Amino acid sequence: MIDFDPSSFGLAHTYQKEDKDEINTLALPSAPQVIYKTLNGPTQINGGNKLNNFKHGTTTLGFVFKEGILLAVDSRASMGSFLSSEQVRKVIEINEYLLGTMAGGAADCQYWLAYLANHCRTYELKNGSKLSVAAASKFLQGILIGYRNSGLSMGCMIAGTDTTGQHLYYIDNDGMRLKGDIFSVGSGSTYAYGVLDNHYRYEMSLNEAVELGIRAIYHATHRDTASGGVVRVYHIHQNGWTKVHDGIDVVDLHYQFAQQKGLVGDGDEAKQRLF
Amino acid sequence: MDSIFGLQGSDFVIVACDGSIAHSILKIKETEDKILKLDDHKIFGISGEGADRNSFGELVHKNHSLIRYKTGAYMNLKETAHFVRSMYAQAIRSRDGPHQCNGLLGGVDSDGTPSLYWLDYLGSLQKITRGAQGYANYFLLGLLDNQYKPNLTKEEGIEIIKKCIKELQTRFLIAQNKFIVKIVTKQGIETFTL
Numbered sequence: 001m002i003d004f005d006p007s008s009f010g011l012a013h014t015y016q017k018e019d020k021d022e023i024n025t026l027a028l029p030s031a032p033q034v035i036y037k038t039l040n041g042p043t044q045i046n047g048g049n050k051l052n053n054f055k056h057g058t059t060t061l062g063f064v065f066k067e068g069i070l071l072a073v074d075s076r077a078s079m080g081s082f083l084s085s086e087q088v089r090k091v092i093e094i095n096e097y098l099l100g101t102m103a104g105g106a107a108d109c110q111y112w113l114a115y116l117a118n119h120c121r122t123y124e125l126k127n128g129s130k131l132s133v134a135a136a137s138k139f140l141q142g143i144l145i146g147y148r149n150s151g152l153s154m155g156c157m158i159a160g161t162d163t164t165g166q167h168l169y170y171i172d173n174d175g176m177r178l179k180g181d182i183f184s185v186g187s188g189s190t191y192a193y194g195v196l197d198n199h200y201r202y203e204m205s206l207n208e209a210v211e212l213g214i215r216a217i218y219h220a221t222h223r224d225t226a227s228g229g230v231v232r233v234y235h236i237h238q239n240g241w242t243k244v245h246d247g248i249d250v251v252d253l254h255y256q257f258a259q260q261k262g263l264v265g266d267g268d269e270a271k272q273r274l275f
Numbered sequence: 276m277d278s279i280f281g282l283q284g285s286d287f288v289i290v291a292c293d294g295s296i297a298h299s300i301l302k303i304k305e306t307e308d309k310i311l312k313l314d315d316h317k318i319f320g321i322s323g324e325g326a327d328r329n330s331f332g333e334l335v336h337k338n339h340s341l342i343r344y345k346t347g348a349y350m351n352l353k354e355t356a357h358f359v360r361s362m363y364a365q366a367i368r369s370r371d372g373p374h375q376c377n378g379l380l381g382g383v384d385s386d387g388t389p390s391l392y393w394l395d396y397l398g399s400l401q402k403i404t405r406g407a408q409g410y411a412n413y414f415l416l417g418l419l420d421n422q423y424k425p426n427l428t429k430e431e432g433i434e435i436i437k438k439c440i441k442e443l444q445t446r447f448l449i450a451q452n453k454f455i456v457k458i459v460t461k462q463g464i465e466t467f468t469l
Contacts, residue, residue, distance in 0.1 A: 141329075145330055170303065175330065176326050176329065178304050180304050
């Protein structure tokens with residue numbers, strides 16, 4: 001016998017419990033509480049453990065190699081357990097020689113990278129020469145330091161080419177700016193780092209680098225629930241940037257890679273049989 | 276989580292730092308140089324999270340240069356240390372709060388005297404012969420006290436730093452593989468990775 005309190009379901013009238021009602025009332029199971037979370041990454045149980053507080057539901061990566069810089073990103077946007085989009089463009093084309101990747105708040109990244117684009121163009125017109133990647137990333141860092149306690153959420157990479165070569169910077173909402181050769185940002189970054197660190201060589205050819213970028217993103221999307229969709233790949237070289245792949249479905253990649261190993265890809269490699 | 280440590284010898288000062296930048300459980304970078312070169316004979320190792328280390332470092336570096344251009348004179352170590360301390364002190368009750376980073380300022384004056392200063396985010400200043408910032412204190416002060424003797428030579432100093440690095444790698448929970456070491460002598464600054 002389940003106690004049924006009608007006021008909890010918003011019924012206006014009071015309801016006297018009578019014996020015959022026990023036969024007529026439906027014992028409804030309690031509905032699971034649906035929590036809509038903000039665009040903030042994998043659903044966190046018990047408010048989230050500080051140690052697992054990764055920069056948001058995405059996987060983006062970039063690395064420097066002998067032919068320039070390769071950027072690879074996924075395309076999923078999730079709100080808790082709801083997938084709001086599988087086709088987000090997480091590489092933002094700032095101008096013909098600068099690219100930015102998006103992780104964290106989409107609005108923040110899009111707005112401030114557009115602001116940066118504006119600043120770069122103004123500088124170019126005023127000074128007659130293009131802004132260097134170091135200067136552009138430093139400009140963005142300055143803005144983010146100013147908004148430090150305002151709750152901005154951005155973990156972006158600025159990659160581009162200038163007269164001194166191709167450079168990759170990581171910038172986040174704390175105001176941290178780091179120059180480096182390999183970066184991966186987002187909730188799936190740890191999985192991507194595993195693949196990236198294992199196969200990365202500076203002397204890779206463009207094809208090897210593209211393959212590595214795609215594989216690293218695939219592995220991250222396979223294991224991280226907040227990453228998925230399609231892989232987009234960009235290459236930055238001395239003449240600007242090229243979009244190498246506009247969208248390779250990670251599901252297709254899964255079966256393709258499984259086939260390469262002679263597997264079916266149904267996850268049943270261990271052949272678990274319960275009886 | 277940064278380790279900065281250093282010691283002063285008869286005619287040199289060494290400051291060493293770990294190269295790691297971490298975000299929760301990820302090590303984003305392993306080769307970050309946290310020791311700032313203020314000029315040819317002064318180095319400032321800064322320990323702090325995120326942007327604070329970077330932005331305070333830049334603030335100190337540029338203001339230090341500004342004083343040189345405004346007055347036409349180079350500050351010696353004591354003046355620089357007091358200047359940096361005053362930058363820390365001015366910030367403590369400001370709107371944005373104290374600069375969240377600690378430092379070790381070391382260098383050699385034009386007459387060859389070395390000195391090392393320990394600076395704190397609240398504006399403490401202490402002239403020391405050996406010391407560290409952060410968790411490195413717990414592991415290294417005993418070792419530094421034990422190994423230190425007056426009038427160390429440069430080679431002895433480097434040996435002690437190597438022992439410190441080995442100790443951190445043995446006992447510190449956080450793996451710190453690459454260390455950047457800078458030595459200031461009357462001839463200038465040498466940098467190497469250990």
